[in-house]
Amino acid sequence: MGLTGRQQQLLDDWLPSAVIVRDHSWGLIGTLVLELEHHGVRYIAKAGDEADHHLAREIRAHRNWLRPWTERGSAPEMVHADEDAKLLLTRFLPGELVEGTPYEWALDTYHQAGELLATFHRQSAVPDDTYESRENQRTLAILDRPHRIALELADLLRATIEAWPTPPATLVPTHGDWQPRNWLIDNGTVRVIDFGRADLRPAYTDLVRLAAQQFRTQPSLEPAFITGYGSDPRDPAAWQRARLREAISTAVWAHQVGDESFEQQGHRMIAEALLK
Known part of the structure; x- marks a missing residue:
């Protein structure tokens, strides 16, 4: 192109x-x-x-x-x-990408990232009574696209989503792809790039990719991040829904673009989300 x-x-x-x-x-x-x-x-x-x-x-x-x-x-x-x-x-x-460097596994990186995200999220908050239903419909539509999720599992996922409650949500400005591949490090200072997925969403949605990757690999990074953020924004039920939506989206999108390793991560995320 x-x-x-x-x-x-x-x-x-x-x-x-x-x-x-x-x-x-x-x-x-x-x-x-x-x-x-x-x-x-x-x-x-x-x-x-x-x-x-x-x-x-x-x-x-x-x-x-x-x-x-x-x-x-x-x-x-x-x-x-x-x-x-x-x-x-x-x-x-200026700066180098955090992903793939020792900074990706440094506690201070995540403390800084938590502080930065809190500043971003706390700009505004908007109540939305339809967010959960919209996200459910969006995820069901994603399941209608080509994918390699087993038929029986896809049916279970649809039934699970259709049974979810749709409580009101509070939306804040979110980055949408909050993870080390979109952080720079410059003389020890974390900076942020790539806002192509930025939108109004619940604050906890910016934690789903870290939870599926870095927090899973090195659990000590999670409390460092939450300390920097100031509090944990995750309500257990809403967080469970967000994790499963993200897992489905990852598996289907990665299949569409031919990224097999990322697709396998999506399948693993689905299995783990269903277990909790």
Whole structure:
């Protein structure tokens, strides 16, 4: 995938004669992430393809929710954005990805990540009587897509979801993919990137990916995170529902994009969520 004509034109207008320093694109989805240099200053340009639905959410997050982080240098600052063209330009945020480094297993990393997330979540809170029912319907629709979940298990999952209560929920700004692959470390300081899944959700939903991965591998990271956050936002019943929804979504999405190891993680998450 390359930039569309409109995206290239906008970049040429915003940063004339900019040089591409590095391509940070993930590869599994059709989003380009390009590091650019212009007059000695580095930027990140994110461009979505026709199927993209993340750029609009990322731009919304920059416009509405990121100030508590950008003011302290904890998140990249938006420079330009064009939602119709699916193009976002931010200032480059220094640091290396936490994932795959010793910082991924350091208690202080998670204490900092908890503090950062608490600042983000506590900006606002909105009551929503329909969140749980919407999420149930969304998860049932995901189960209708192609997947490799056993037929009998898929039927059990549908029945389980259909029997769930739908109590009112409180929604806050959430990152949506809160884990070390979206954290940077710079001289010991944790910073945050990638807001393509940002949305209003219950606070506890930002813990589901950590719980399925790092907290599971090294349990001591969880109390360090909760201490940084300030309290545990997880109600047991709502948390159980969130874990199973995330597990189903992981198994089905990973199958669709051909990521077999991530798909296996999704199947393991389903089994573990059903046990608790």
